[in-house]
Amino acid sequence: MNDLMKLLETRRTYRRFEQREVAREIIDEILVAARLASSAANRQPLKYVVVSKPADVTEVFSNTRWAGYLPPELGQPKDEEKPVLFIAVVQDETISKSSDTDAGLAIANMTLAAWNHGVGSCIIGACNKPVLSEMFGLSESEKLHTVVAFGYPTHTSRIEDTKSADDIKYYMDEAGDYVVPKRKLEDVVRYL
Ligand SMILES: Cc1cc2nc3c(=O)[nH]c(=O)nc-3n(C[C@H](O)[C@H](O)[C@H](O)COP(=O)(O)O)c2cc1C
Structure with missing residues (x-):
């Protein structure tokens, strides 16, 4: 990267x-x-x-x-x-x-x-x-x-893939770090 x-x-x-x-x-x-x-x-x-x-x-x-x-x-x-x-x-x-x-x-x-x-x-x-x-x-x-x-x-903050269409709520893990669900590329991109 x-x-x-x-x-x-x-x-x-x-x-x-x-x-x-x-x-x-x-x-x-x-x-x-x-x-x-x-x-x-x-x-x-x-x-x-x-x-x-x-x-x-x-x-x-x-x-x-x-x-x-x-x-x-x-x-x-x-x-x-x-x-x-x-x-x-x-x-x-x-x-x-x-x-x-x-x-x-x-x-x-x-x-x-x-x-x-x-x-x-x-x-x-x-x-x-x-x-x-x-x-x-x-x-x-x-x-x-x-x-x-x-x-x-x-604290840290990291992204993860959403698990379903309405799974967009960020949350805090046990360590107090933020986790931010992001929609997968295939859910938001279409190719013509
Ligand atoms: C236009 C805009 C307004 C926002 N307003 C708030 C806010 O009032 N309070 C807050 O805690 N976060 C606010 N946020 C942060 C969002 O909650 C955050 O960007 C989202 O959860 C995704 O997390 P990420 O920035 O780590 O990708 C705002 C973000 C944007 C883009």
Whole structure:
């Protein structure tokens, strides 16, 4: 397996982290990776809010929900497991009214660039957007898409083949590591 495929396979969602800060150079690289992403008509409508001060991270964290398939006592990171960095992805609707694909591409680049340095991530859609938009000082035309959480993971995450069509729920094994069922290629690809 080449390095890129290994990076793609191991760049999973991580939900428990060391309380060790992510160096500024790595944060900068994550942001450069976002900048490098493609966007429709090269409009580049995305903006980013970097949250790294511990008190701010705690406030953002308290407005996020984790691991909907698991009971909160398992899936929600404890205070001493929380991420140490959030980067919010914001859609500037004065530039484009439809940039969900752009956001997905930027987020993929960001999480890969982070993981290339061993920094794990969790994309968070389930957050209190009105509260966080106010905290970030967003204007009417700036729409909060997601916040992405980052940190050095204290668990592993691995994929396995789904066993049936509806077997898509990730779970935690006895060691506390995440296992993520992925549909087999033959279930999602057809050749003409
Ligand atoms: C658009 C999007 C929103 C997500 N929102 C959340 C979330 O709010 N909370 C959470 O714990 N995980 C969230 N996730 C992570 C998914 O649960 C995770 O990607 C999925 O279970 C597959 O795991 P994998 O990333 O390791 O492949 C989100 C992922 C995506 C792509």
